[in-house]
Amino acid sequence: MQLGPRVIFSVGNVYVTETVCFAFIISLLILLFCWRSVRNLQTVPHGCQAVAEWLVDLIYNWTEGAMGKENLKFAPYIGTLACFLGLGSMLGLLDLRPITADLNTTVPLALVTFILIHGNGNRVHGAGGYAKKLGSPYAFMFPLNCISDAVFPVTLACRLFGNIFAGMVVMSLTYNGLANLSAKLGSSIPFFQIFIPLPLNFFFDMFEPILQTFVFCMLTMVFTANAMSGDEG
Numbered sequence: 001m002q003l004g005p006r007v008i009f010s011v012g013n014v015y016v017t018e019t020v021c022f023a024f025i026i027s028l029l030i031l032l033f034c035w036r037s038v039r040n041l042q043t044v045p046h047g048c049q050a051v052a053e054w055l056v057d058l059i060y061n062w063t064e065g066a067m068g069k070e071n072l073k074f075a076p077y078i079g080t081l082a083c084f085l086g087l088g089s090m091l092g093l094l095d096l097r098p099i100t101a102d103l104n105t106t107v108p109l110a111l112v113t114f115i116l117i118h119g120n121g122n123r124v125h126g127a128g129g130y131a132k133k134l135g136s137p138y139a140f141m142f143p144l145n146c147i148s149d150a151v152f153p154v155t156l157a158c159r160l161f162g163n164i165f166a167g168m169v170v171m172s173l174t175y176n177g178l179a180n181l182s183a184k185l186g187s188s189i190p191f192f193q194i195f196i197p198l199p200l201n202f203f204f205d206m207f208e209p210i211l212q213t214f215v216f217c218m219l220t221m222v223f224t225a226n227a228m229s230g231d232e233g
Contacts, residue, residue: 003169005102019102026087026099030080055079066221074224077116081109082217089164089209092171093201098209101165103157110157113220118149121227130227156219163212167204174200 005017037052045053059079063072088099099105121130134149135142178193 005097005104017102017104018097019099019105022091022096023084023088023099023105026084029087030083055083062217063221066218067225071225071228074221078217078221081220082213085109085160085213085216086209089160089213090205092168092205092209098164098168100160100209100212101168103161106157106161107153109216110153110160113156113216113223114149114153116220117152117223117227120224124228133227152223156216160212160216163208167208171197171200171204 005019007015007017008021009016033048034052037048040049042049056079059082060072060075063075063078067074085100088105091098118130121133124130125133131142134145174197175193178196182193
C-alpha cells in the first residue's frame with residue numbers, strides 16, 4: 001500500500017499528483033451540475049434543478065441555524081465547501097484515494113477557514129475592537145486566545161486528514177488480509193472480499209466522510225459567527 005498520493009505526471013520540478021487530478025475533476029463535476037441545473041429553469045423543478053433547489057434550501061437552512069439569518073451570505077461558500085469535501089472524501093467508494101487523505105488538501109482549506117474567521121472579525125469590530133474581544137474578559141487571556149486561534153487550523157486540518165487517511169488504511173489492510181485468507185484456503189477468487197467488508201465500507205467511505213464534512217463546515221460557521229458577534233464575554 002502506498003501511503004502518499006501517486007504522481008500522475010510532472011512538468012519540470014512541478015509534480016501533479018492524483019490528489020490534484022481528482023480535486024480538479026470534482027470541481028468540474030460540481031460546475032457541470034450547477035450549469036445543468038440552471039440551463040433550463042422550470043417553474044416546477046425536476047431532475048437536476050429539483051436536486052439543486054433541495055441542496056440550496058438545505059445549505060441555507062443549515063447556515064441560518066449555525067450563523068444566524070444575518071450571515072446567509074456565507075451559505076454559497078459553505079455549500080461549495082461541503083460538496084467538495086463530501087465528494088472528495090468518498091472517493092474510496094470508487095477504490096480511489098480520497099483527496100482529503102492528503103494534507104495538501106486539508107491544510108489550505110483550514111487556512112482559508114482561519115482567514116475567514118479573523119478577516120471577518122477584524123472587518124466587523126476593527127483591529128482594536130477585535131483585539132479587545134480576544135482579550136476578554138481579562139487582558140491575560142489575549143495571548144492564550146492568540147495561541148488557541150493559531151493552533152485551530154492545525155487541528156482542523158489534521159482532524160479531517162487523520163480520520164479519512166485512517167479509514168483508507170483500515171480498508172486497504174482489510175481487503176489485503178481477506179485476499180490472503182482466500183488464497184490460503186486455496187481459492188483463486190477472493191470471495192471473502194465480497195460481503196465481509198461492506199459494513200466497513202459503509203462506515204469509512206460514506207458515514208465518516210459525511211460526518212467529517214459536517215464537522216469541518218460546522219466549525220467554520222460557528223467560529224466565524226463567534227468572531228463577528230458582539231459578545232466579548
